[in-house]
Structures are given as C-alpha cells and as structure tokens.
Amino acid sequence: MMPYSSLSDIQSRLNSGKSTAVEVAQLYLDRIAAYNDELNAFVHIDAADVLAQAQASDAHRAEHGARALEGLPIAIKDIFCTSNGPTRCCSNILDDFHAPYDAHVISQLKAAGAVLVGKTNMDEFAMGSSTETSAFGVCRNPWDTDRIPGGSSGGSAAAVAAALTPAALGTDTGGSIRQPAALTGITGLKPTYGRVSRRGIIAFASSLDQAGPMTRNVKDAAMITAVIAGHDAGDATSVSDAPAIDWLAACDAQDMKGLKIGKPSEYFVDGMDAEVRESVEAALKQCQDLGAEIIDISLPHTKYAVAAYYVIAPSEASANLSRYDSVRFGHRCDDPEDLLDMYTRSRDEGFGAEVKRRILTGAFTLSSGYYDAYYLKAQKVRTLIQQDFIQAFEQVDVIATPTSPIPAFKLGEKTDDPLTMYLSDIFTIAVNLAGLPGLSQPCGFANNLPVGLQWIGPAWREDTILSAAAAYEHATDWSTKTPAGFNGNGDAS
C-alpha cells in the first residue's frame, strides 16, 4: 500500500481484504518513526496502543462487519481529551495531565472503528498561527522544513501532508484548521458552529471553537465529519435541530452548473502574495469553466474582523483559562507561600508568552471601565460581520476566497511581533465570528509552496461547500501533489 493513500482508498483495501488494519497502522507507525524527528508533528505516540486498537478493529470486522471508519488511522490534535495517554494542549501547565474521559468526538471516532494514532503538535492552547508556541517545540512544514506548517493545528497538518497519517482532527477558532491545511497542501473543514460537540475539547474561545477533519481530499473530510457531527446533550452549544446533510453524497458533484459563487473584493487586496492571488483567480476561472457563475460581492466589515476577534477570543480565553489554578489539575509551583503566591507563580511558570499575552489582553478588554469600549463594541461589530454574510448569501450560494494571504513563512519570521502574526489569519477569522462552515483545499503553488482556496457557506450548508470543493478537486490535480522530501511526488508545478 502507498502511504499517500486517501481514507477511502484505505477503506477499499480493508474491505477487499488486501490489507488489514494492523498492516495499515504499522505502515504509518514506521513513517512516524522515520520522519517525526524531522517534523515534530506528533508529540505523543504509543505504538503498542495503536497496534492493539488496530487488532481490535480487525477482530471487530471479522466478527461483526465494518463500521463507518473501521481500521482507518486518524491522528488527534493534543487539544482533545483522550482517556488513554496524556492530554497536554502543548502547554507546560498541563505537564502531568491525563484526562479522565474521552472528548465526545473521540468517543464517536472510537465507536466508528477508527484507530487513533497519537497526539499532534499545536500552538499552546491553540493560540497561534504557526505552531511555534508549543511547549514541545516548533513543528515544520514538509514542503520546506525551514518553514512553519501554519497553526494552530500545524502538527495535524504536517502529519497528513507528509503521510505520517492519512487523516487528522484539528480545531478551528480563527482559522486553525483551514490556514495550516492551506499552507501544507491538504484539505481542512471547519463545520458550522454547533454542528460538532465541544465537550472534552480544551476550551480556548467557546463561542468560536469548532472541531473538524484535516485530510488528503474532500470526500475523506466528509467521511470524518459524518461521524463526529451531531447533537450532544453534554454540550449546551451543540445544536439539536441542525439540518441533516448527506455528507458523502455531497461529494459526488462533478460540475458546478448553476452554482453562484461570490467573490468578495475585500479578500483580493494589495499586500497579498501575487502568486497566491493568481492561483485563486485561476481557480475561480476554472470554476466558471465547470459551469459556475462568479459574482462580485462586498463584505464591507471584513477589515474589522481581526480587531473584533482579538477582543472576543482573548476575552473568552482569559475566562476559560482561569480554571488553571493548580488545585484540581495542572502545574503547581514549588513551596507556595500562600494561595495568591501559588496561583500567580504556578500560572507564570505554566503558561508560555503568547498565552500570557492573550490572557492579559482579555483581562484588560473585560476590565471595569473598558468593557463597553472593547468587549461590547466587538460583539456589536461581530453582529455586523454576520449580517454582511447573511446579505451576501441572499445573492450567492457560496463564497470563494484565498485561505491565507501568503504561503508558509519562515520559522521565527513573525515571532517578534505578535500583531503581524495575528494578521496572517485575516481571511479566516470572519468565518468563526459568523459561525459559518469553511473549507480549505489546495489550488496551486506560490514559490513552490502550497496555496489554499477557501469555500465559505451559509450556516448548516456544509453540503454546498463540499460539492463545490469536490467538483473543483475532480477537475484539477492539486490535491494529489505531495512533498518530495517525504517520498511524495514532489510535483510543485
């Protein structure tokens, strides 16, 4: 079997008896052993546990038949609580944390027969766009190991891009699935807010966080989302009456006849990389050839999305991260003098610089005297950003944009100036503020680095963006390009 196989390819091999789940698991464990030192994509691997899961899957198949993801390896971002192995959120404050239960989506993957391959690297508490703030060290991009893989789900992205796993789970608060997917040449889906349960996912910004798949192609993303989506009574923001979708059928689309694609002028601007822009413009031309109509639209409040996000997300983070008090779990400093000393010193030692910056930003914007000017104002701007999208979707079925204004940048290039780093999420953040589904798929190369095309749909219409992305993927071969340094075809042309 080739390592650069899709989940559906592997599923066919398993169904036809050409491979066993144990053989598949061993293939990826071997690749992890060979390449992880170079990439630092995984931060925790227990090979014996992976093989035991694969054996149990083969036994289940023999005895009861195959479940939806039977024997398929899926890597897990270190933000998901798993009852086996450590859960660290790549932070020193969780240096000895073992979750007492599985996140809801992890239970669903297990119940569907998936083999969980290990925990992947990420920015500490998912706060970052480059996977450089991890307590486990930086993760590297398989297309150029001097460059970042994007973030915060950079470990999941690098692992899929270098075929250390065929698929992975990520989370997306301001672009953390879509931006790393774009920068490593894979597909990533952020479902509609409320579609997937957040229970057992370590919280960053609760009104923005959403889990989703990172895969080799569009259908694989649909296969995983079909399993993890659905109401969970244990998460009050998981929506119970979300419209049902036929996830797999949505991926059968081969053309775009009659599809109205909105092209927002605010996402094609000066300052973005010229080759990125060219690739995305060429992709839209191709969509036209496939029968779509391209309609120029405006999302006028786009320019305020990053500012609103950097009030709302840090505010929610400062509240969420108050639970790290070193009492019930987490790092505690040595010999605290009193309670206050214990809190302040444990949190100083446990949190990294970026997490401290965000907690302090949030504490400031929520503090007495500033709440109305910052937090309440940002929530009102959030309403206007959401209304921009609602109005646009009266005119078009789906919106297409670049996922990131630039391809993968060099390690260390943006770590000195937090604000420059924040601006790299300029095209993904509005989608989280509005709670909409978004998907990134490969659509070309800029300076031999992958470029992502982002599809944005109306709430609950993941089927629309999956169909558009599937038709584009069917007509092009960008999703088949794989990095040469990791036995891929290396075809960055």
Add this chain to the structure above:
Amino acid sequence: MDIDVKKVAMLSRIRLTDDEAAELGPQLASIIGYIEQLSEVDTDGVEPTAHPHDAAMPLRANVVSNSNRRDALQASSPKLESGLYVVPKVIE
C-alpha cells in the same frame, strides 16, 4: 494607550517579572492600539452577538448520568490528602 500591565497581570493571577512586564507593556499597547479601530464603526442600534446562532439552549432531564469517579477525576491534582485538595493555608 497607557496600560498598567502589573495591574492586569494581577487581575489574571499571573506573576510577571519586571523584565516580562517591560516586554509585555508595549506589545499590549500595540494590540490594543490595533483594536482601537473598532471605534470607527457605527454600531448605533446594533445588538451584540455573544453566540453565532440564535438557538435556545435545550434543557435535558435532570437525572444522574455518571457513576462516582472521584479517584479518576482527582488523579491529576498536584496535591491530595484523603480525597481532599490541599492548598496553602488561607486563614491564619
């Protein structure tokens, strides 16, 4: 914007060394300076959005759904005695 970093850090229960405070001060000022542009937006009569969808929070039946897992839930605590969390003395 002049931000009292030490005060905000105390609100956040994070100790900052003088060096950390000296580095974070200008960074926070730069971030807040960027955020200031929100004041340009006319939001008169606009309702704030706290949650992306207008969904009502569903109620579930108030029934016991899990067993007593005290040992498992306390296993990650930095300091325990007889099933109780131990912290420094609060009242002299």
